[in-house]
Amino acid sequence: MSSNPPQSPFSLNLPSYGFPTHNQDHPSFQLSDYLIDDCSDESVTPAVTSSSPNPMFENFHYANQFSSTDPGSSSISTDYGVMKKIKLESGFRIAFRTKSELENLDDGFKWRKYGKKTVKNSPNPRNYYRCSNGGCSVKKRIERDREDRNYVITTYEGVHNHESPSVIYCAPHQNLTVTSSDTSPLEVPQTWSLQQPAYSQV
């Protein structure tokens, strides 16, 4: 089929998975929690159950709890390793909650809205977006947290098969470690650097 395989998650090219990047235009953006959809991967320990602060996330695992051999901190590369496996075996979906006034966070990709739906038990509508790049089937859903409207819940489905059309942030090393706790939100590490898409560097 396509001779352009998806980028390796281990390159930590976050926007290739649709992660919002730290945007200087929107300094209020703050990456708080990574959540990964229930993936039937036995190596992943369910970290969020009925005690989840938001019932919507009962089937999600906090990514920062993935690294069972390294409690207290998490390696993002480890997390992506899990995600990659999900991708290969069943396709994957990743969701996270961000504290932002903006609903549609700038993740470096162009998205085309194709639907809007009010969901049961939520006062906030859910918006559906599709990557505008031809041939790319990545989708994302965006909705406000029903319990705390300060938070935006973004769910990505699929992997981009192309570079981000805009400037992105990339981690300098594969084994970047982000220390986090249950109470302090994760932020984009300062060690990440601005990086142009590969095609713009030639």
Place this chain on the structure above:
DNA sequence: CGCTTTTGACCAGCGC
């Protein structure tokens, strides 16, 4: 003029 957004309709899956 081309692209995006809006929005009602339609469809599929699921529970009863």
Place this chain on the structure above:
DNA sequence: GCGCTGGTCAAAAGCG
């Protein structure tokens, strides 16, 4: 089988 719900489609409108 029926109704509910979530996801998608597609035509019309809006915008640069």
